[in-house]
Amino acid sequence: MERPRRADARRNEESLLEAAAAAFVASGVEAPVRDIAARAGVGTGTIYRHFPTRADLIIAVYRHQVDACAEAGPALLAGGATPHTALARWIDLFVDFLVTKHGLAAVLQSDNAGFEALHAYFLDRLLPVCAELLDAAAASGEIRSDVEAYALMRGVGNLCIGADSDPRYDARRLVGLLVAGLRQAD
Amino acid sequence: MERPRRADARRNEESLLEAAAAAFVASGVEAPVRDIAARAGVGTGTIYRHFPTRADLIIAVYRHQVDACAEAGPALLAGGATPHTALARWIDLFVDFLVTKHGLAAVLQSDNAGFEALHAYFLDRLLPVCAELLDAAAASGEIRSDVEAYALMRGVGNLCIGADSDPRYDARRLVGLLVAGLRQAD
DNA sequence: GAGGAAGCGGAACCTTGTTCCGTTAACGAT
DNA sequence: ATCGTTAACGGAACAAGGTTCCGCTTCCTC
Numbered sequence: 001m002e003r004p005r006r007a008d009a010r011r012n013e014e015s016l017l018e019a020a021a022a023a024f025v026a027s028g029v030e031a032p033v034r035d036i037a038a039r040a041g042v043g044t045g046t047i048y049r050h051f052p053t054r055a056d057l058i059i060a061v062y063r064h065q066v067d068a069c070a071e072a073g074p075a076l077l078a079g080g081a082t083p084h085t086a087l088a089r090w091i092d093l094f095v096d097f098l099v100t101k102h103g104l105a106a107v108l109q110s111d112n113a114g115f116e117a118l119h120a121y122f123l124d125r126l127l128p129v130c131a132e133l134l135d136a137a138a139a140s141g142e143i144r145s146d147v148e149a150y151a152l153m154r155g156v157g158n159l160c161i162g163a164d165s166d167p168r169y170d171a172r173r174l175v176g177l178l179v180a181g182l183r184q185a186d
Numbered sequence: 187m188e189r190p191r192r193a194d195a196r197r198n199e200e201s202l203l204e205a206a207a208a209a210f211v212a213s214g215v216e217a218p219v220r221d222i223a224a225r226a227g228v229g230t231g232t233i234y235r236h237f238p239t240r241a242d243l244i245i246a247v248y249r250h251q252v253d254a255c256a257e258a259g260p261a262l263l264a265g266g267a268t269p270h271t272a273l274a275r276w277i278d279l280f281v282d283f284l285v286t287k288h289g290l291a292a293v294l295q296s297d298n299a300g301f302e303a304l305h306a307y308f309l310d311r312l313l314p315v316c317a318e319l320l321d322a323a324a325a326s327g328e329i330r331s332d333v334e335a336y337a338l339m340r341g342v343g344n345l346c347i348g349a350d351s352d353p354r355y356d357a358r359r360l361v362g363l364l365v366a367g368l369r370q371a372d
Numbered sequence: 373g374a375g376g377a378a379g380c381g382g383a384a385c386c387t388t389g390t391t392c393c394g395t396t397a398a399c400g401a402t
Numbered sequence: 403a404t405c406g407t408t409a410a411c412g413g414a415a416c417a418a419g420g421t422t423c424c425g426c427t428t429c430c431t432c
Contacts, residue, residue, distance in 0.1 A: 043412030155360040181363030229381030
């Protein structure tokens with residue numbers, strides 16, 4: 001837990017996380033590294049000492065919330081609802097998370113080199129959870145069983161792109177349609 | 187139709203369109219302007235004389251195919267199928283178009299400044315068509331009537347992002363689920 | 373065949389991510 | 403308390419991408 005050895009290093013890492021979170025709220029996840037460094041009162045080099053790449057900084061900022069989402073999956077399954085309901089609720093959580101983070105969904109799916117780490121982190125953490133929920137719903141016969149968790153997660157993520165900043169586009173409703181579309185005869 | 191007055195200008199515009207199309211096939215829609223200029227054997231300045239921005243070049247390259255897609259809509263409605271089937275088929279056309287153009291879907295939804303023109307062109311041309319199909323299907327009672335054409339098009343476009351370059355992600359199937367999800371009681 | 377302007381090329385500029393390296397200052401040992 | 407080592411810092415510099423600028427070329431017209 002105590003990764004940085006020197007006191008100033010620990011302090012700077014903390015400032016950076018705070019500054020990045022603030023910048024992401026203010027200007028979206030695509031806030032320039034220089035802006036974040038300026039907010040934190042450090043040089044750009046310091047960012048790269050703590051976070052090898054911008055994607056790693058993003059991961060660090062959202063790690064807690066992603067983990068919380070991952071942990072909510074089993075809890076929903078254990079709760080009384082049917083597996084399909086549990087799946088739908090979990091996806092709602094995921095969508096809420098994505099939609100409230102300016103531009104995160106876009107960056108998640110971006111095939112620009114440099115964001116594989118981000119993509120991979122989300123997948124590592126959330127894919128197993130989604131697969132568990134999906135399998136349970138398929139096993140109960142509520143949904144078709146020919147959709148992979150990966151495709152579903154990615155589709156949901158894609159639908160969340162640009163969900164803010166356009167009142168005409170309601171990602172939540174479309175995700176709802178997609179999940180509803182899962183209920184079909186095999 | 188004869189916009190450029192000088193012969194060399196007309197020739198260059200033609201070369202640029204060809205070079206851009208080739209570059210888009212080879213490296214995706216995000217091919218650097220410099221590469222396209224080099225392919226066409228012109229300077230970068232020449233690109234910007236003919237196409238004020240990269241987005242305008244993209245529009246010019248795909249204009250014909252977008253128009254074809256737009257014109258297919260009424261034809262499908264006039265054909266014998268039910269409105270929902272016509273809508274589904276038209277969306278298939280749209281998806282095929284997006285999926286075969288490396289990265290076009292991503293750029294279409296990108297909120298990066300500079301691509302509004304592209305977004306607007308697609309919307310101007312295709313939104314009325316989609317709305318017509320959607321209204322017909324809603325009027326026939328086949329689908330719920332609380333989904334706007336804009337949201338649907340955007341959702342479909344979003345689902346197509348990254349559809350190439352990942353065999354695990356089948357955009358067509360997910361779009362199918364989404365369209366299936368439209369068939370619901372109001 | 374000249375003159376003028378339309379058009380051209382590509383260097384230069386801006387922004388953004390990332391690297392590099394000379395300098396600073398934290399901290400363990402004395 | 404001081405010193406020396408070295409982790410850590412800051413920000414200039416680099417790369418890549420879009421866009422702008424402007425001196426030169428070349429086409430068209432008279």
